[in-house]
Amino acid sequence: MNKTVIIVAGGSGKRMNYGIPKQFITLSGLPILMHTISRFYHSCKDINIIVVLPPDHIETWSRLCSEHSFFISHRVVKGGSQRFYSVTNGLEYIGTGELVAIHDGVRPLITKELIMHGYETASTFGSSIPVIPLPGSLRKIEGNHSYSIDRNHYCLVQTPQTFQSELIIKAYSQPYRKEFTDDASVYEAAGFQVHLIDGISENIKITLSMDLKIANVLIKDFSQ
Numbered sequence: 001m002n003k004t005v006i007i008v009a010g011g012s013g014k015r016m017n018y019g020i021p022k023q024f025i026t027l028s029g030l031p032i033l034m035h036t037i038s039r040f041y042h043s044c045k046d047i048n049i050i051v052v053l054p055p056d057h058i059e060t061w062s063r064l065c066s067e068h069s070f071f072i073s074h075r076v077v078k079g080g081s082q083r084f085y086s087v088t089n090g091l092e093y094i095g096t097g098e099l100v101a102i103h104d105g106v107r108p109l110i111t112k113e114l115i116m117h118g119y120e121t122a123s124t125f126g127s128s129i130p131v132i133p134l135p136g137s138l139r140k141i142e143g144n145h146s147y148s149i150d151r152n153h154y155c156l157v158q159t160p161q162t163f164q165s166e167l168i169i170k171a172y173s174q175p176y177r178k179e180f181t182d183d184a185s186v187y188e189a190a191g192f193q194v195h196l197i198d199g200i201s202e203n204i205k206i207t208l209s210m211d212l213k214i215a216n217v218l219i220k221d222f223s224q
Contacts, residue, residue, distance in 0.1 A: 002098045003119055004048040005040045005160065006090035009033050009105025010079025021057055022206060023105040024064060028219045032206060033061075034070050035108035035219070040101075041072045043112040044119075049074035050093055051105070052086045084176045087183060091172055094165050099123055101160035102168075102183045106206040109218055110160065114200055118162035121197050128162040129184045130199030131155040157182060158199040167192055 009023040023033040033051070040047055053061055055078045064070070075093060079086040087102055094100055099119050103110070114130060121128035134151040161183040163171075168183065171190035180186045184194045202218050204211055 001123060001164075002048065003044055003046070003101070004050065004094055004098050004165070005101040005103055006050045006052060006087060006094075007033070007036055007040070007074075007103050007105050008052050008079070008083060008086050008090070009036075010052050010054050010083065010086040020060075021054060023053075024057070024060065025206075025212065027108060027206075027212065027215055030068060030070075031064055032108050032215075033105045034064075034068060036103065036105050036110070037070075037072055037074060039108065039110045039112070040103070040115060043115045048098075050077055050090045051075070052077045052079045052090045054079050082176060083182075084172075084180050084186065087186075088172050091165075091169050094169065096166045096169075098165040099162060100165045100168055101162040103160035104205050107159055107203055108206070109202045109204060109215060109222060111200060111202075111222075114203065115160060117197060118160050121195060122162040122164060125195040126164050126167050126192060127184070127187055127195050129194050129196050130158040130160070130203070131196050132158065132199045132201055155196075156199075157184065158203050158205075159183075161187075163187060 024031045027035055037049060051074050053076055058076055077089050080089055099122050101118055118128040134154055138149045138151045139146045140149050171187045174190060188194055206212055206215055
């Protein structure tokens with residue numbers, strides 16, 4: 001099966017307070033998004049790369065690619081008002097009989113092993129959702145009270161979330177609901193069963209300034 005990745009980079013990054021979308025913030029000399037694209041390209045040279053961007057920042061991205069001599073081939077698609085619509089827009093360029101990974105643009109510390117494991121698992125089971133265990137204790141708050149809950153019943157969900165194309169396209173034909181927080185939730189709502197795989201702790205999503213500091217340390221251990 002042909003392999004495609006939809007890299008969703010449609011956010012504004014307001015919580016970072018950098019004045020630019022977080023996917024364009026510099027990490028180890030390059031915009032974060034370039035690191036993310038490079039991870040997929042160097043994992044599978046014949047991969048089809050689709051990048052979903054905020055419409056107002058497509059020209060910014062074009063300028064950054066020129067400034068950094070970034071020539072990895074990719075298709076740029078306009079993002080929507082919600083992540084759901086951004087992914088929907090990206091799926092318009094996907095055919096049947098493909099394997100589609102959907103990945104956050106600000107998760108640049110992804111490994112080849114996890115990317116390829118996702119494709120292989122989705123080829124067999126229809127979907128592949130990476131998760132990691134919760135590292136600390138949990139308490140549930142109800143009103144003025146709280147109580148401990150067993151963390152072994154919960155996990156943190158990561159991307160890339162990978163699917164057989166005909167299944168995820170069908171899932172995204174549903175109307176948007178606020179409960180759709182990721183692709184797995186959309187897929188499951190369509191009646192399909194998600195298949196979990198082990199994620200990696202380094203695969204952080206850069207959302208806050210502290211995440212960027214951590215990524216600047218971790219990226220030294222990554223090589224193309």
